[in-house]
Every structure is written in structure tokens, then in C-alpha cells.
Amino acid sequence: MTHQTVGHRPRPGLPDDPRADTAAPVPSCPVEITLAALRGRWTTLVVRELLRGDRSFTDLRRALPALSDKVLTDRLAQLAEAGVLTRHRLPGRPPRVRYTLTPHGRDLGPVLQALWDWGAQRRG
Amino acid sequence: MTHQTVGHRPRPGLPDDPRADTAAPVPSCPVEITLAALRGRWTTLVVRELLRGDRSFTDLRRALPALSDKVLTDRLAQLAEAGVLTRHRLPGRPPRVRYTLTPHGRDLGPVLQALWDWGAQRRG
């Protein structure tokens, strides 16, 4: 009853996972969760910076000069909400905040690598 | 000069790839290319349907009833432009069009799997 034109038996993996059988884009879908974490301009670049190590607000501004304060604040809040990073206030003056990836956030490394690899493939 | 707080030497992979050193979100970045292909509501669900086999316009409407004709048309054009799928007109009446993933499009399987896996992880 499938529309497969080739005779392969169904391969294991996501498209055959029954939990992937949503008829609409629900936010609880794991794919949606990940895409929501990465959604929006600049987001992956902020993650890339943090994959290289902890950063302060100013560090990130220096690394991404065309990124406005507002959007950087938005992105950091979005990534904190998604459990990707945590904020740490450092004592003393001037006030400093250090942004650090959580273990979950570090696991985005392989995800970004998969996105990179697909996009780097030449297509006929 | 790194801000690493741990003593690990830099791991191989994307964040240390010099080609990943963009200071702004340029469309030629492989990560941007992939995210652009998957961008927008319903896109991943259309890809999922096609990972299960060829589909006609009506097949896709039946599988995703809440998806409007206009957005479905938009998504199919977007995915064709990205080299993910191809359109094939079938001869005869009524007119039928079959949508098929390209090899490049089938390679999105592992990418979606990576997105799924990260989103399925519980976070503390």
C-alpha cells in the first residue's frame, strides 16, 4: 500500500517512526523543538561562538559586529530557554556575565555538523 | 587566547573549521543553505512524507489536511529550488504530478534524524 516505486523494504529511522506521524507541526515534536532552538537569524552563529568556549556579552558583540544588542539579547534568552546555555554573573565591577553552553547545548555540535555536511554537498 | 575554561585541546569539527568563520549570516554558508531548505512551517513534514515514497499533490493534502494549497505549493517550489525534490508530470487525464526526492533530498533523512535525536533528549 505504499507509494514506493522501488522494491526496497522500509528502512529504519525517523520517517518510519510512528511518533513522527503528526498531521500538523506540533511544538512537542522533537524536530520542531530543535528547529525552534535554532530558529531565527544569527542563532547558529551565536552557538558556534559558544562551542569555541565561554563568552561575555561583549565578546559576542565583537565576534558578530553586525548583530544588534536587541537581537543578541533575544537570542541569548531563546537559547537559555531552550536549555542550550546558562548565564553566570561574575562578581566585581564592571558587571560581567559569562555565557556557557550546557551539556545539552554542546550536543548541538553534531547537529550543526549534519546541517553543514548536507549544505556543503554539491547538487547536480 | 581562547576563553576555554577547561584544558581540552580544540576538538576537530565544525566550530574550528576556518570556513565556519563568518561574522554574519551569509547565504553561502552550508548551515544556512540547509536551514533555508528546511525553513518555514510544514516543510519538514512534507519532506517526511516524501521520505516514505513518491506522492502526488493530493496525496500530500490528504496526509497534511491542515496545510493550505498555497503553502503546499510554496513548499514544493522551495524544496525543488533547493534540489530536494523533482516534479514529474504523468501523461493522461486527469493530469497528475508526482513529487520525488532527489538523492540529495534523501540525504535529508540523517539530518532530520539528528534534529529529532537532539530534540528528543531530556534536559535537566
Add this chain to the structure above:
DNA sequence: CTGAATCCCTGCCGATACTG
């Protein structure tokens, strides 16, 4: 130094109606 508040503009997406 690290943001918050505001304004405005643009593009996405849904709904509806129509066509070869």
C-alpha cells in the same frame, strides 16, 4: 557592561476565490 523599551518595516502564512 549588560541589557530593556520602543518604533517601524518587512515577509511569512492562512483564508478565500478563481483557472487550465
Add this chain to the structure above:
DNA sequence: CAGTATCGGCAGGGATTCAG
């Protein structure tokens, strides 16, 4: 069957200004 045309609401994101 497989689309196209048009319209409108709403959220994303950039610029600017202000605050703790």
C-alpha cells in the same frame, strides 16, 4: 487534479534610545 491570485494579520528583526 493541480495549481494561481489576492488580501490581511501577525511576528521577526533592525535602529535607536534609555537604564541598572
